[in-house]
Amino acid sequence: MSVTNLIRVRPQWQQELAQSITDPVELAQQLELPQGWVEQHLGARKLFPLRVTQYFVDQMERGNTADPLLLQVMPQADEFTQQPGFVTDPLEEQDNEHPGILHKYKSRVLVILRGGCAINCRYCFRRHFPYQDHHFGRAQLNQLIALVEADANINEVILSGGDPLMANDTQLDTVLTALEQLPQLKRIRIHSRLPIVLPSRLTQELAKRLQQSRLQAILVLHANHANEITPALMNALKVWSNAGITLLNQSVLLARVNDDAVTLAELSEALFAAGVLPYYLHQLDKVAGASHFSISDEKARNLEQQLRAMLPGFLVPKLVREVAGEASKTPL
Numbered sequence: 001m002s003v004t005n006l007i008r009v010r011p012q013w014q015q016e017l018a019q020s021i022t023d024p025v026e027l028a029q030q031l032e033l034p035q036g037w038v039e040q041h042l043g044a045r046k047l048f049p050l051r052v053t054q055y056f057v058d059q060m061e062r063g064n065t066a067d068p069l070l071l072q073v074m075p076q077a078d079e080f081t082q083q084p085g086f087v088t089d090p091l092e093e094q095d096n097e098h099p100g101i102l103h104k105y106k107s108r109v110l111v112i113l114r115g116g117c118a119i120n121c122r123y124c125f126r127r128h129f130p131y132q133d134h135h136f137g138r139a140q141l142n143q144l145i146a147l148v149e150a151d152a153n154i155n156e157v158i159l160s161g162g163d164p165l166m167a168n169d170t171q172l173d174t175v176l177t178a179l180e181q182l183p184q185l186k187r188i189r190i191h192s193r194l195p196i197v198l199p200s201r202l203t204q205e206l207a208k209r210l211q212q213s214r215l216q217a218i219l220v221l222h223a224n225h226a227n228e229i230t231p232a233l234m235n236a237l238k239v240w241s242n243a244g245i246t247l248l249n250q251s252v253l254l255a256r257v258n259d260d261a262v263t264l265a266e267l268s269e270a271l272f273a274a275g276v277l278p279y280y281l282h283q284l285d286k287v288a289g290a291s292h293f294s295i296s297d298e299k300a301r302n303l304e305q306q307l308r309a310m311l312p313g314f315l316v317p318k319l320v321r322e323v324a325g326e327a328s329k330t331p332l
């Protein structure tokens with residue numbers, strides 16, 4: 001088989017991924033942003049590289065340096081600001097005895113299936129630990145199986161990352177097939193931002209595979225703004241909800257991106273129109289280099305209160321933060 005044939009059989013989403021944008025100057029040119037503005041921020045890419053899909057850029061507004069999607073991915077001079085309390089490993093997860101497997105909550109175990117992501121979000125703790133090389137192979141799968149079998153409390157496995165949907169459908173099938181053999185498991189959950197930045201990742205084949213599974217499947221998306229809910233995403237999600245997959249979303253509260261009640265209400269409405277229920281609204285993890293995204297707990301609580309008045313209860317996400325050592329996410 002020739003090289004061109006090999007390239008042709010790669011799924012659409014992998015081809016799109018290979019064409020991601022990593023140069024801030026190119027991004028700025030596409031979006032017609034002022035050159036002086038770009039130069040002012042360029043240095044921050046050394047802290048954490050720019051990475052974004054063309055599809056996500058296509059949802060941004062031209063000429064708008066305050067675009068809520070742009071702010072999530074564009075390196076910013078503010079990232080050099082050091083704030084007390086903002087550290088490289090806020091969740092104290094770095095020296096785990098089983099790398100890639102986190103069993104912090106009684107009934108569910110989370111695995112880092114793939115270290116990489118389709119985009120680099122500026123507010124993410126991954127900026128200090130890109131774990132690009134992390135690969136969940138046969139040895140880790142065997143460790144996971146042993147861990148589940150040794151603890152009858154575990155009934156759900158969460159595939160996370162990085163981004164678990166960076167794995168291809170064959171790799172996911174292998175993991176799923178192994179987990180289906182464990183009678184104590186009821187559910188399989190996928191935490192992914194990939195559909196938001198690359199809807200073509202929501203393949204029909206994977207939806208079908210999950211539909212056929214003995215395990216109930218849940219997909220938890222990560223969208224932060226209504227502009228991330230596009231017709232392309234809604235079409236792709238329809239196939240997944242028709243396959244009986246429960247669709248949820250988690251967001252992070254981010255200054256200037258979504259820190260007002262109207263913006264958050266629009267996000268909830270857009271999600272529901274796409275068949276997705278809001279699940280969590282996270283107060284930002286205190287990550288070094290991301291302090292300019294943070295808002296006070298008082299403001300966060302006030303936003304939640306406003307949302308409760310504006311929306312039906314089922315469209316109000318739970319406002320939580322992650323506290324190292326707690327038995328669950330902690331309500332604010």
Ligand SMILES: *Cc1c(COP(=O)(O)O)cnc(C)c1O
Pocket residue numbers: 102103104105108109110158328329
């Ligand atoms: C967030 C998280 C979970 C999932 O928590 P839920 O409240 O069930 O959504 C599980 N394990 C770890 C390590 C987590 O950080």
Ligand code: SF4
Pocket residue numbers: 116117118119120121124125126161162163193194222
């Ligand atoms: S883990 Fe999620 S929030 Fe962090 S960079 Fe990847 S996609 Fe973005």
